[in-house]
Amino acid sequence: MRVVSFHRETVKRIRIACSEAFNNTHYMRLFSPLSLLVLLYSCAQKPAATAPPPVQLPVISVVSAPANTYQDFSANLEGTLNVDIRPQVDGYLEKIYVDEGAYVKAGQPLFKINDRVYAEQSNNTRSGLQAAEANMQKAQVEIERLAPLVKNNVVSDLQLKTAQADYEAAKASVSRAKAMAGSASINMGFTLITAPVNGYVGRIPFKTGSLVGKGEAAPLTVLSDVNEIYAYFTMSEPDFIAFKNKYAGSTIEQKIKQVPQVELIMADNSVYAQKGRIEIVEGQFDKTMGGISFRAIFPNPGATVRTGSTGKVRITHTLSSALIIPQEATFEMQDQVFVYAVTDSNKVTRKAIHVLGKTSGYYYVDNGIPAGGKIVLAGTGNLQEGAVITPQLLSADSLLKANPLN
Numbered sequence: 001m002r003v004v005s006f007h008r009e010t011v012k013r014i015r016i017a018c019s020e021a022f023n024n025t026h027y028m029r030l031f032s033p034l035s036l037l038v039l040l041y042s043c044a045q046k047p048a049a050t051a052p053p054p055v056q057l058p059v060i061s062v063v064s065a066p067a068n069t070y071q072d073f074s075a076n077l078e079g080t081l082n083v084d085i086r087p088q089v090d091g092y093l094e095k096i097y098v099d100e101g102a103y104v105k106a107g108q109p110l111f112k113i114n115d116r117v118y119a120e121q122s123n124n125t126r127s128g129l130q131a132a133e134a135n136m137q138k139a140q141v142e143i144e145r146l147a148p149l150v151k152n153n154v155v156s157d158l159q160l161k162t163a164q165a166d167y168e169a170a171k172a173s174v175s176r177a178k179a180m181a182g183s184a185s186i187n188m189g190f191t192l193i194t195a196p197v198n199g200y201v202g203r204i205p206f207k208t209g210s211l212v213g214k215g216e217a218a219p220l221t222v223l224s225d226v227n228e229i230y231a232y233f234t235m236s237e238p239d240f241i242a243f244k245n246k247y248a249g250s251t252i253e254q255k256i257k258q259v260p261q262v263e264l265i266m267a268d269n270s271v272y273a274q275k276g277r278i279e280i281v282e283g284q285f286d287k288t289m290g291g292i293s294f295r296a297i298f299p300n301p302g303a304t305v306r307t308g309s310t311g312k313v314r315i316t317h318t319l320s321s322a323l324i325i326p327q328e329a330t331f332e333m334q335d336q337v338f339v340y341a342v343t344d345s346n347k348v349t350r351k352a353i354h355v356l357g358k359t360s361g362y363y364y365v366d367n368g369i370p371a372g373g374k375i376v377l378a379g380t381g382n383l384q385e386g387a388v389i390t391p392q393l394l395s396a397d398s399l400l401k402a403n404p405l406n
Contacts (some may be wrong), residue, residue: 022309024301052357058377059342059391060329067322067364067405068236069357070314073233077309080297081197081225087113088190090213093206100204101301104195111220113212115191122184129177136174174284191369199223200303224307231264233275233313234291237282246317252281257273257339264305265312272311274299282334322356322364326399329377337363340383361403380385 053209095112098104122329143164149155206212212220233244247258256278264272276298296313298305330337330353337355340348353368369375376383377394 017080019216031248034068054390055379056279056390056392057383058394059374059389059395060326060377060394062323062325062369062371062373062375063396063400064321064323064371065405067319067324068316069319069322069364070316070359071239072312072314073235075231075233075264075296075311077305077307077311078232079199079224079226079231079307080228080230081199081223083196083199083309084219084225085110085193085195085223086216086219086220087111087193087212089113089114089118090215091117091191091211093208093210093212096204096208098201100201100221102199102201103199105198106195108195109192110195110201111193113193115188115192118184118188118191122181122188125177125181125184126225129174129181131174132170132177136167136170139170143167149406155164193220195223197223197225199225200306202307213269222307226300226303226306229298229305230278231296231311233296233314234286234289234293234294236291237285240292243315254282260316260318263312263314263316264298267310272298272305274301276313278315318358318362322329322366323353323369323371324396324400324405325353325363325365325369325375326377326403327358327361327363329375329380331379331380339382340376341369342376342389342391346388346391348383348389350377350385350386359405362405 008113091113092113093111097111104110111294120389126278143160144165146155150160151159190267200223202224205218206220244252244255247255249255249258259278261277263275266272276296278294279297282293294313324362325339329339332338336352338350338352341351342348351368353363353365356364356366358364374391376389377399383389
């Protein structure tokens with residue numbers, strides 16, 4: 001610091017002397033032309049600017065380790081069985097036996113439609129059946145009366161044939177009356193709506209006294225069996241190709257069996273306690289969505305997950321060895337991920353890396369930078385290709401302890 005101060009003071013004095021010499025005409029006459037040129041050159045010189053030292057940046061060595069990568073796919077959750085409860089007959093809703101969200105068993109009453117109209121129809125058809133049966137008995141008696149008379153040639157057989165035809169017509173009338181009575185009885189039974197399966201009652205949009213019927217767009221309610229839950233999700237074509245290449249097997253069914261259990265990430269980003277399995281894949285790609293649908297199934301004890309919920313299906317893949325790169329050491333350009341590698345001469349050079357997977361703070365990489373190679377950990381935003389830095393080497397182990405992989 002003393003040398004720098006002395007240099008600055010000397011330069012200041014020379015400049016003052018130059019100024020006084022130029023302002024004093026008598027003093028200027030003492031200089032020869034050559035001396036004057038030397039003096040002018042000396043006065044014009046400025047002290048050389050010193051280059052700033054290389055910026056100090058944290059640097060770590062890339063390490064490799066076994067890792068678990070995962071992919072998350074948005075999913076819609078549904079019960080394994082969802083049944084629309086719809087009326088089979090028209091009428092006024094007389095009773096609602098259950099409440100929304102209640103658990104019911106198969107055969108349990110749900111709704112009652114006013115049955116007075118259908119009761120009268122049932123009575124009428126039963127009366128018609130009785131009349132038809134009476135006519136058939138009458139026709140049978142007529143046949144029995146004419147048969148011996150025809151045998152003894154008292155009357156012609158034409159009368160007997162007519163009686164037999166009347167009997168057959170009466171018999172058909174009985175069959176028709178039975179069908180009408182059966183239909184009326186069925187309609188009467190439809191006025192009491194029972195649960196076809198075990199499950200939870202959904203929303204009930206209708207209230208007591210509402211006119212309901214077969215033409216309604218909305219069901220009376222939806223009954224859901226959620227002892228197990230389905231998670232439907234879609235893979236893009238590149239993801240599907242990568243999925244097929246990860247697992248052994250000659251068919252998709254064989255590959256699916258090799259997939260480890262999957263996790264369900266709920267809407268609040270919590271991990272569902274039960275693990276599931278991928279069970280089915282759709283037969284073809286959806287052209288409009290550009291993807292193919294999968295289904296995973298999860299146990300649902302306590303029915304904590306309900307139909308209509310959303311979440312994410314997480315598929316985990318185990319890697320025997322992967323390079324671990326902190327995400328803060330990376331930057332993106334044109335859909336590629338880069339790091340700044342540090343050479344032996346402390347120059348930085350941009351390197352593209354191939355990401356296999358990630359955690360909340362790290363990327364798992366298989367190429368682009370060798371194991372043991374040094375990369376800039378932070379401050380990459382102001383770096384340029386070929387810049388020289390002063391590396392501050394940090395321990396990768398201490399970084400992993402402070403910020404674990406999972």
